[in-house]
Amino acid sequence: MNGRKIMSQVFDRRRFLKTAAMAGAATGVYGLNAPRAWAQEPEKPKEIIIRAWGGSWVDSLKAGVSDGFTAKTGIAVRHDLTEDNEIQPKVWAAVDQGRVPPIHINWDTTVNATKSALRGVTEDLSGLSNLASTTDLAKPVGLDGYPIINTYGYVYVLAYRPSAFPDGQPKSWKALLDPKLKGRIALYNDGIGMHFPAQVAGGGKLEDIPGNMQPAWDFITQLKGQSPLLGEDPDFTTWFQKGEIDAACTISTNAREAKKNGIDIAWTVPEEGCKFDTDGLWIPKGLPANELHWAKEYINHALTVEAQQIWLDGLGLPGVVPGVKPPQDLVNDPSYPTKPEDFKNLIRVSAKIQTENQSEWFSKFKAIMQG
Amino acid sequence: MRQTPAAYPLTWRIMDGLEAFVAFAWPARLGAAIPWLMLAPALLLVGLLVIGLVQIGDVSFRTLDPSTYRMSENYTIANYQRAFTESLFATVATRSLLGALIVTVVTLVLAFPYTYLMVRTPNAMLRKLLLTALFLPFFIGQVVRAYGWLIILGNQGMVNEALGLVGVEPLRLLYNYPAVLFGLVQYMLPFAVLMLAPALSAIPEELEAAAESLGANWVRTFTHVVLPLARPGLVGAGLVVLTLSLTDFAMPAILGGGSQDFIANAIYDQFFRTSDQGLGSTLALLLVAAGSLLVGLVIALFGAGTLALSRVRR
Numbered sequence: 055m056n057g058r059k060i061m062s063q064v065f066d067r068r069r070f071l072k073t074a075a076m077a078g079a080a081t082g083v084y085g086l087n088a089p090r091a092w093a094q095e096p097e098k099p100k101e102i103i104i105r106a107w108g109g110s111w112v113d114s115l116k117a118g119v120s121d122g123f124t125a126k127t128g129i130a131v132r133h134d135l136t137e138d139n140e141i142q143p144k145v146w147a148a149v150d151q152g153r154v155p156p157i158h159i160n161w162d163t164t165v166n167a168t169k170s171a172l173r174g175v176t177e178d179l180s181g182l183s184n185l186a187s188t189t190d191l192a193k194p195v196g197l198d199g200y201p202i203i204n205t206y207g208y209v210y211v212l213a214y215r216p217s218a219f220p221d222g223q224p225k226s227w228k229a230l231l232d233p234k235l236k237g238r239i240a241l242y243n244d245g246i247g248m249h250f251p252a253q254v255a256g257g258g259k260l261e262d263i264p265g266n267m268q269p270a271w272d273f274i275t276q277l278k279g280q281s282p283l284l285g286e287d288p289d290f291t292t293w294f295q296k297g298e299i300d301a302a303c304t305i306s307t308n309a310r311e312a313k314k315n316g317i318d319i320a321w322t323v324p325e326e327g328c329k330f331d332t333d334g335l336w337i338p339k340g341l342p343a344n345e346l347h348w349a350k351e352y353i354n355h356a357l358t359v360e361a362q363q364i365w366l367d368g369l370g371l372p373g374v375v376p377g378v379k380p381p382q383d384l385v386n387d388p389s390y391p392t393k394p395e396d397f398k399n400l401i402r403v404s405a406k407i408q409t410e411n412q413s414e415w416f417s418k419f420k421a422i423m424q425g
Numbered sequence: 426m427r428q429t430p431a432a433y434p435l436t437w438r439i440m441d442g443l444e445a446f447v448a449f450a451w452p453a454r455l456g457a458a459i460p461w462l463m464l465a466p467a468l469l470l471v472g473l474l475v476i477g478l479v480q481i482g483d484v485s486f487r488t489l490d491p492s493t494y495r496m497s498e499n500y501t502i503a504n505y506q507r508a509f510t511e512s513l514f515a516t517v518a519t520r521s522l523l524g525a526l527i528v529t530v531v532t533l534v535l536a537f538p539y540t541y542l543m544v545r546t547p548n549a550m551l552r553k554l555l556l557t558a559l560f561l562p563f564f565i566g567q568v569v570r571a572y573g574w575l576i577i578l579g580n581q582g583m584v585n586e587a588l589g590l591v592g593v594e595p596l597r598l599l600y601n602y603p604a605v606l607f608g609l610v611q612y613m614l615p616f617a618v619l620m621l622a623p624a625l626s627a628i629p630e631e632l633e634a635a636a637e638s639l640g641a642n643w644v645r646t647f648t649h650v651v652l653p654l655a656r657p658g659l660v661g662a663g664l665v666v667l668t669l670s671l672t673d674f675a676m677p678a679i680l681g682g683g684s685q686d687f688i689a690n691a692i693y694d695q696f697f698r699t700s701d702q703g704l705g706s707t708l709a710l711l712l713v714a715a716g717s718l719l720v721g722l723v724i725a726l727f728g729a730g731t732l733a734l735s736r737v738r739r
Contacts, residue, residue, distance in 0.1 A: 413489065
C-alpha cells in the first residue's frame with residue numbers, strides 16, 4: 055500500500071464521518087420539524103418543469119419568477135424549451151391516456167391555452183391566493199373560472215426602421231403597401247396580429263368579426279403583393295438585425311430586443327389600432343397531488359409584484375398586478391398600456407372566438423400567402 | 426482407428442455440443458422457416474408502420490370540433506373534400522411535386538460527373554479529396570446547413586458583400602422558391618453520389634476503351650456505353666432524391682421565408698398550429714399515396730435500378 059492510498063483512505067474516512075455527522079444533524083433538525091412541515095405543506099418534488107420560450111423570454115422568466123421560487127421553496131425549476139405548439143399534443147395525449155404529463159406548467163399564449171381549456175385538460179386555478187390582487191387582465195375572457203391565468207399583455211405593433219420612413223413614423227398599416235417596401239416587410243406566418251387591424255385597414259368593422267372578415271382578407275391580399283417574409287418571434291429580431299426587413303407586424307418585445315442589440319428600431323400603434331393579446335400560465339391535469347400543489351405555488355409566486363416586476367422588465371410588457379412599474383424606456387409607450395385610455399386604440403378579441411375560428415382564419419391567410 | 430481425446434480438440438467438442446443443441450432447439454424440418462425468422466425484424470417494423478398508418482387513416486375520417494378541440498366520433502370524408510377543393514393544398518402539392526422533380530433532375534446532372542470523376546480518377550489524392558467532400562456534409566445536419574445558407578446568401582451575407590464590392594446593390598437571394606430548390610439540391614447531392622458510385626464502379630473501363638478503339642468519340646461513348654450501363658444507379662439515386670425532396674420540411678421552412686411551403690409544412694401546420702389532426706392525417710396519407718404512385722410510375726417505366734430485388738446474376 056503506497057502513501058497516496060493511505061492518505062486517500064484517511065481522507066475518505068474523515069469525509070465520511072463528517073458527511074455522516076452532517077446528515078445526522080440534518081435528519082435531527084428535520085426530524086423535529088417534520089410532522090409540522092407535513093401538516094403544513096405537501097412533499098416537495100426535486101424540481102418542477104416549466105415549458106417556456108427561449109432567448110430573452112426564458113431569461114426573463116428565470117430571473118423574475120423561477121429563481122425567486124427556488125430561493126423561497128428550495129425546489130429547482132427546469133425550463134423546457136419545447137415549442138408551445140409541439141408540447142400541446144404531448145400534454146393532451148398524456149392527459150387522455152392517464153399518464154403524468156411531461157411538464158408541470160405551460161407558459162402559453164392565451165389562445166393556445168384556451169384550446170387546452172376547451173379540451174378539458176387544464177387544472178382549475180381559481181383558488182390561488184394572489185389572484186385577489188390581480189387586475190381583470192388576469193382573467194381569461196370567455197371561459198368559466200381560471201383554467202388559465204393571464205400573466206401579462208402585449209401589443210402587435212408596427213415595428214419599423216426609422217431610416218426607411220424619412221417622413222416620420224407610419225400613421226397607418228397602409229404604409230406597408232408602399233412599393234419601396236416590397237420584399238422588406240414581415241408578418242407572422244399564421245397571420246396572427248394582423249387579422250384585426252387588417253379588418254379596419256380594409257374598410258371593415260371590428261363588430262363584424264368573425265362573421266364578415268372579407269375586408270381583412272382583401273387587405274392581406276394587398277400585403278401579399280408586397281412579398282412579405284413570414285416568420286415567428288425570433289425571426290423578426292434576426293431579420294431586423296440582418297437588414298432583411300424595414301417594417302413588421304410583431305410583438306413589441308421582439309422589436310425591443312433588436313433595439314437592445316444596437317439596431318435603430320422604433321414602433322407605433324397606427325390609427326387602425328393594434329391587436330392586444332395575453333399570455334398565461336396553466337397546469338395540465340394528471341400531476342401527483344404534491345406536484346400540483348407546488349406548481350400552483352409557482353404560478354401564485356408569478357403573480358407577486360416582485361416577480362412580475364423583474365420578469366416583465368425583461369419582456370417590456372404590462373403585467374396583471376397593480377404596482378408593477380414600466381421599464382424606463384417604455385414609460386408612455388403605446389405598446390405598454392397602463393391606463394384605460396391607453397387601450398383606446400388596442401383591439402382585443404376573446405380567446406374563445408379566436409380559437410373557434412383559428413383553423414378557418416389560418417387556412418385563409420395561408421391560401422393568400424402561399425398562392 | 427479409434428481417435429484419442431487428444432486428437433479431438435475441445436473446440437470441436439464445443440461445436441458438436443452447439444450443433445446438437447441447435448438440432449434440438451430448431452429441428453431440421455423447421456429449416457424452411459429460417460428465411461421468415463430472418464425477416465421477422467423487418468416484418469415487425471413494417472407491421473408497426475402499418476398500424477400507425479391505420480390509426481392515421483382512422484383519424485383522417487374525423488373532423489375537429491373547435492368547441493372542444495376533440496375529434497368527432499362519427500366518420501366523414503370532409504377532410505378529403507377540403508384537401509381536394511381548397512386552393513391552398515393544390516398550390517402546396519403542385520409546388521412540392523414540381524420542386525421534387527426539378528431537384529431530382531438537377532441533382533442527378535450534378536452528381537453524375539462528380540461520381541464519374543471520383544470512381545475513375547487514377548489520382549488517389551483527388552479521390553480522397555472527393556470522398557471527403559462527399560462525406561463531410563453528412564456530419565452536418567440539414568437544419569445547420571440551411572442556416573449556413575442564410576449566412577452566405579443573406580442580405581448582409583458573403584455573396585451580397587462580394588457583389589457590393591463591384592457596386593451591385595444587395596439582391597434578395599433567400600426566401601423564394603429558387604432558394605429552396607438550391608438548398609435541396611445541395612442537401613441531396615451526397616445521397617445521389619453515394620447511390621451512383623456503385624453503379625459507375627461496376628462499368629468496366631475496358632468497355633469505354635473498346636468503344637474508343639472502335640472510333641467512338643467521348644460523346645458517343647458516354648451516350649451509348651456509360652449512360653445505359655449507369656441507368657440502374659441513376660434510377661436508384663433518382664428515386665431516393667425524389668422521395669426525400671417531396672417530403673422535405675426543413676429547407677422550405679428555413680429558406681422559403683414562410684411563403685414556399687411544401688406538403689410536409691402544411692401537415693405540420695395542421696397537427697401543431699391548428700391542432701386539426703384529422704386534416705393533418707388526411708394530408709399525410711395523400712402525401713404517402715402521391716409518393717408511392719410516383720415511385721411506382723418510375724419503377725414501371727425504368728425499373729427499380731440499384732434498388733431492384735433481383736437475384737445475383739450467374
